[in-house]
């Protein structure tokens with residue numbers, strides 16, 4: 001059980017974590033504080049969850065044993081000075097910001113007990129994948145508390161080096177985008193064959209879900225599973241031939257590499273001045 005937790009920014013991800021923690025009785029609602037600039041959103045969060053809300057980031061920073069940064073990367077430069085001097089040594093700062101490097105967070109807040117994490121969109125329904133790391137002065141107890149926060153969003157994986165966060169941003173943080181595009185393409189292909197859009201949607205989603213569960217349950221390498229269903233001269237062999245001819249693997253690999261490079265680049269700019277464009281992930 002957590003003594004208290006604060007959120008700087010009360011948007012989609014903050015709400016997903018709050019909901020997960022409250023559902024698991026991991027913290028009492030009166031010990032949750034959210035700072036959020038919009039009046040309407042503050043009322044919404046208080047009414048829905050019985051938590052404390054404020055428009056003052058400084059007050060929220062002082063309130064929680066854990067302080068979770070849930071703002072968009074482009075406002076980090078404005079928020080960091082508000083946190084400075086308002087975090088005590090025993091508090092833990094958790095950031096889920098895309099591109100927010102530990103050095104930037106530590107430099108901007110003067111605080112050294114930091115967790116940097118990269119969750120993803122399915123976290124909103126408790127099916128997320130969060131990859132996270134810590135600074136050396138995060139205690140064992142704080143690690144377990146951070147882990148519980150990420151478990152509220154789905155699965156979590158601890159990594160012992162911050163370099164993996166940019167990689168995770170490209171693979172799991174951006175991952176739902178690849179999946180949604182593939183789903184969309186397959187649904188369109190099924191419609192092209194003659195299925196209605198509703199039929200195509202259900203057939204494709206069930207096929208993807210079943211294939212993932214099957215791969216998970218059998219624990220077999222994807223290539224082995226694919227070979228099992230590829231009869232000589234059959235439909236799968238024909239489809240694979242076209243996917244290889246169209247360089248599907250190379251395109252996916254290039255997409256992941258480009259997302260990784262973008263994440264590295266973001267790390268050089270987020271929290272260090274005004275960002276001209278919004279940042280996703």
Ligand SMILES: NC(=O)c1ccc[n+]([C@@H]2O[C@H](COP(=O)([O-])OP(=O)(O)OC[C@H]3O[C@@H](n4cnc5c(N)ncnc54)[C@H](OP(=O)(O)O)[C@@H]3O)[C@@H](O)[C@H]2O)c1
Nearest residue numbers: 009010011012013038070071072073097098119120121281
């Ligand atoms: N959504 C995802 O699936 C996902 C996945 C991985 C990582 N992330 C990371 O999670 C972070 C939050 O994403 P999100 O989807 O929750 O964004 P969001 O829904 O836009 O939430 C951000 C919240 O911060 C508030 N805010 C704006 N300026 C503020 C300030 N100066 N002080 C305090 N709060 C302020 C916003 O209020 P207004 O609406 O009034 O501006 C909004 O409620 C991002 O950094 C993102 O990189 C998100």
